[in-house]
Amino acid sequence: MDTQILVIEDDEAVRQTLKDVLELQGYQVTTAMNGGEGLQKLKEMASKPCLVLLDLMMPNVNGWQFLDGQRNDPQLNNIPVIICSAYTESAKAVNPAAVIEKPVQLQHLLWTVKTLSA
Amino acid sequence: MKPVRVLVVDDRIENITAMQAVLADCGYEVFEAESGKQALLLAEQHDFAVILLDVQMPIMDGFETARRLREMERSRCTPIVFVTAIHRTEAYEELGYIAGAVDFLFKPFNPTILQAKVAVFAELRRKTEAMRQHTELLHAAALKEQENAMLKESLARRDEFLSIASHELKTPITPLNLQVQSFLQMVRSGTLNNLPPERLERMLVTSQNQIDRLARLVDELIDISRLKSDRLELKRAPASLKALVQGVIEQFAPEFKKNGCEVTLQTDGEGFGVMDSFRIEQIIINLLLNAVKYGNGCPITVRLRDDGRQAQLSVEDGGIGIAEDDLQRIFQRFERAVSAKNYGGLGLGLFICSRIAELHGGRISVTSKLGEGSTFTLHLPLKEEALLHSQFI
Structure with a gap:
């Protein structure tokens, strides 16, 4: 399987663990520590990821601001975004492809990622 | 009438x-x-x-x-x-x-x-x-309204705190959950042996760090409850502020490196006095980690001065700084100068630290300019005053 995922998460432990468990399942994972870095990496990636895993509350450029940038870019706006947040109400309000509530359950994460990347 | x-x-x-x-x-x-x-x-x-x-x-x-x-x-x-x-x-x-x-x-x-x-x-x-009588009634009504507004505000603040606290407590659970569930999955499918040992170690270290993090958050919440009921007691003994600072800088060296912050220590004196080493270390850690958190990766300078009676330990960062209007607020409970949307934490650290400093007969002061960084200074009585103060606790 050669499926790329972009993980945008400010908390280092969460970011690294998401990368670890997704890599163990055979995904290729690129990480970014905030919305600004995420948007930059997304624009620069030669082959675009099949989905983005996005935290909402982050320093500098937060998840909402990332979504603004991504949705206004025709090159990027078709990439599905999974919001990974403790605030599911706020997450649903931005109308993402899916919402994963923190603390994340492995089965829920893998099932959602698998479904959306298929 | x-x-x-x-x-x-x-x-x-x-x-x-x-x-x-x-x-x-x-x-x-x-x-x-x-x-x-x-x-x-x-x-x-x-x-x-x-x-x-x-x-x-x-x-x-x-x-x-x-x-x-x-x-x-x-x-x-x-x-x-x-x-x-x-x-x-x-x-x-x-x-x-x-x-x-x-x-x-x-x-x-x-x-x-x-x-x-x-x-x-x-x-x-x-x-x-x-x-x-009319004026008295008006006055009473205004007072009542003011009380209601304050009550509403403090309820709103408590709700916000509970929401932030639950978020902070939930965050370390995500890596713990994912790792433990991954290991379980690998054990059940007999694939654990395929995991390279260095990766296994790294994942376990991350788990250990999350447990420490949860413990620290719980400690902060316990401190707050102790401070509220005046049950936070100091265990004083002779100690060197310089040695404490050096220890903390060494302990958190990987954290500073990871965030690209170079930490320099300048000392003029030992800062030898009577203090609760564990609690003073808690202040030093808090000030340094705040400097990293809000420091934008800029160099951090720690200065220790000691005039024999009082020590001043300052932590200077070149980070985002604090607006003048927010300078006093940040020492209060649940307060922070920036939105919780952008920076995590319970918003209790500085409140706890300044109370600990006060219990030692000292205080924490701050000077800052928005966009240019902040300097937090711990003023700590070392000898006579520290001992004098301890009699009243």
């Missing part, structure tokens, strides 16, 4: 009786005094709408009584009408007005004139009283 009170002062009982007879029909509560001294006593105990004061009295005459009434807090503004049989001259009346009269009544008095004059002051009294 309270009845209007009138005080009649005359040394001749027949005059008092006559006036009482005229005023009784008007519904006033009439008090009588047969001397200046007695009048002063009554004026000390009651509020009168008007005092009808005979001028010619033995021992203390009306003018002297008026002068003393004016000196007393309660009767300072009570209208005084002089009652006199002396033939009216302008000079005489002037004396009366200087003594504090507002009007004159001449004997033998005309009942209609007496009633009319007293009625004016009674009406004034009723209106003043009504106005006072």
Whole structure:
């Protein structure tokens, strides 16, 4: 399987663990520590990821601001975004492809990622 | 409404009786005094709408009584009408007005004139009283409204804190959950042996870090509850502030490196004194990690100065800084200068640290400029003052 995922998460432990468990399942994972870095990496990636895993509350450029940038870019706006947040109400309000509530359950994460990347 | 009170002062009982007879029909509560001294006593105990004061009295005459009434807090503004049989001259009346009269009544008095004059002051009294009650009501309502607003604000703040606290407590659970569930999955599918040992170790270290993080958050919450109930006790012993700072810098070196922050320590003295090392270390860690968190990866300078009596330990960063309006607020509970949307944490660190500094007889101060960084300084009494303060705890 050669499926790329972009993980945008400010908390280092969460970011690294998401990368670890997704890599163990055979995904290729690129990480970014905030919305600004995420948007930059997304624009620069030669082959675009099949989905983005996005935290909402982050320093500098937060998840909402990332979504603004991504949705206004025709090159990027078709990439599905999974919001990974403790605030599911706020997450649903931005109308993402899916919402994963923190603390994340492995089965829920893998099932959602698998479904959306298929 | 309270009845209007009138005080009649005359040394001749027949005059008092006559006036009482005229005023009784008007519904006033009439008090009588047969001397200046007695009048002063009554004026000390009651509020009168008007005092009808005979001028010619033995021992203390009306003018002297008026002068003393004016000196007393309660009767300072009570209208005084002089009652006199002396033939009216302008000079005489002037004396009366200087003594504090507002009007004159001449004997033998005309009942209609007496009633009319007293009625004016009674009406004034009723209106003043009504106005006072109205103002009191308004004041009470405003106070109540203010209390309600404060209550609402503190409830909103508590709700926000609970939401932030639950977010902070949930965050370390995500890596723990994912790793433990991954390991379980690998054990059950017999693939754990495929995991390279260094990866396994890294994942376990991350898990350990999350457990430490949860423990620290719980410690902060316990500290807050201890501070609230004055149960946070210091365990003081001789210690070196310099050694504590060096230890913390060494312990958190990987954290500084990871965030690209170079930490420099400049010392002028040992900072040797009597302190709770664990709690002072807690302050140093908090100030340094804040400098990393809000420091934008800029170099951090830690300075220790010690004049023998007091030590000053400052942590200077070149980060986002704090607006002047927020400088005092950040030391309060649940406060932070920036939105929780952008920076995590319970918003309790500085509050706890400044309380710990105060328990040591010291304090934490801050200077900062938005966009240019902040300097937080711990001022810590080292010897005599530290010991002196410890006796009061």
